[in-house]
Amino acid sequence: MRFRKKSLFILLALLAIFELLLRFGFGFCNAPLYIEDPDFEYIFAPNQYRFRFRNVVKTNEFSLRSEPINPADTTVVLLVGDSVINGGNPTDHDDLASTILEKKLTQHYKQTIRVLNVSAGSWGPDNAFAFLKKKGLFGADVMCLVTSSHDAYDNMSHHKIVGVNPNYPEKQYKVALYEFWHRYIYNLFIYHYVEVPLKEWLSPATQSAPNDVIHKFGTTFNAGYQQLADTTKALGIPFFMYLHPELSEIDQNQYDSQGKEILDFARKNHIFVIDELKINQKDHSLTRDLFRSPEFDSIHYNAKGQAYMAKHLYPVLKQYLDAYFSKHARTHRP
Structure with missing residues (x-):
């Protein structure tokens, strides 16, 4: 006994x-929470500060993985996309490409440059456009859509996932x-x-599909690409894309059919694309997939990958911002 x-x-x-x-x-029992929305499906709940898997995950009043919006934010870059830029629980706030770019651009121009992270896991471009249509463009001066091949037909389904998945x-x-x-x-x-x-x-x-994966079976090319392109063109906001490949595409040195459709769309609409396949020399150390297996993560960046993306976005954003400051004749340019 x-x-x-x-x-x-x-x-x-x-x-x-x-x-x-x-x-x-x-950080168990302290996960970042989500909210539903009838227009763009779902997003992180606003005003969160979570410590999860030894990483800080925080959101501002608009549910963005960015610092709070300030009325003095006069120069704004929108970095738009899905979990690739959102990072999720495995990515610390300071390791996000958006955070790195915001600090680096602010330091260079010696004034506040905001780089807002407009994203959510498994969003398609149509989700992002619906969010911006509802919440506004935050006075954007430049917009970049970070996308991958699987986004081409990743259309909104409005199936309930918050609290279910x-x-x-x-x-x-x-x-x-x-x-x-x-x-x-x-x-x-x-x-x-x-x-x-x-x-x-x-x-x-x-047997139904596993409930830990969002399945969006689109049959048409995602309308969000055209919506974002048309809206930025109408408002005179420079717009470009960053095409991020999966490891299998890097190994084959070519995009799948959907990735090629995205590139065709960009060519037809005269949209500049940073094509990662042209700069990534089969570097597998940028993603979370340490075993190069399809059962593990083969697309999401680790901290090194976020810094890599920021490195290649920086000169393009700087070029657009130089033109912006030149046009507006800012006397406090560096």
């Missing part, structure tokens, strides 16, 4: 230590141990590698 009590006490103590470690060491929570877990089990052990491993194969084997006709 004494041995059982001692064993139970040790077990409870270990669970308590693990609970505290998950909470205060890795475990990657898009609307409220916090109350117990870190349960979050660790349910969101990461069960959903990432048991569900995928045990439950789904078993259901497919027993009843393949009734």
Whole structure:
């Protein structure tokens, strides 16, 4: 009996230590939360400051992964896209390309240059356009759309995912141990590698898509590309794109058919594109995929990748901003 009590006490103590470690060491029960929107589907909830997986994830009053908007922000760059620029939980605020660019451009011009991060995980260009149409362009002087091949037909579906998809929570877990089990052990491993194969084997006709992936089955080229191009042209805002390939495209040194459609769209609309395939010499160290396997992340940048993207965006943005300051004859130019 004494041995059982001692064993139970040790077990409870270990669970308590693990609970505290998950909470205060890795930010469990402190995930960035999402809100729904009838126009652009979903986005991070506004005014958040989260410590998650040892990274700071914060949003401003407009749900952007940027510092708060200030009325004195007279020069604004919009960096628009999906999880590639949003970064999600694995990317610290200071490591984001938008944060790096904002600091570097502000230092160069010796005045505040805002680089606003307009993004959400799995957004298509139509999501981004719908957000900007609803919230405004924030006085943008330059806009860059960061896109990838899979965005070409990634059209809005307005299926409910906030609070349903475990990657898009609307409220916090109350117990870190349960979050660790349910969101990461069960959903990432048991569900995928045990439950789904078993259901497919027993009843393949009734098996639905896994619930941790957003599936948008578009049949037409995403309208957001044209909407963003037409709107910026009408308002006289310089607009260009950054085309980011997946590892498989880097290995083959060519985009898939959808990536080629994006390049064709850009050529037809006279839109400048930073084509990463032309500058990336098969560098796999820029993404989170350490094992070069399709089962791991083959598209999202790590901190080194965010800095890489910022490095190649900087001279293009500087060129547009130099022209902007020249046109407006700013006397405090460097």
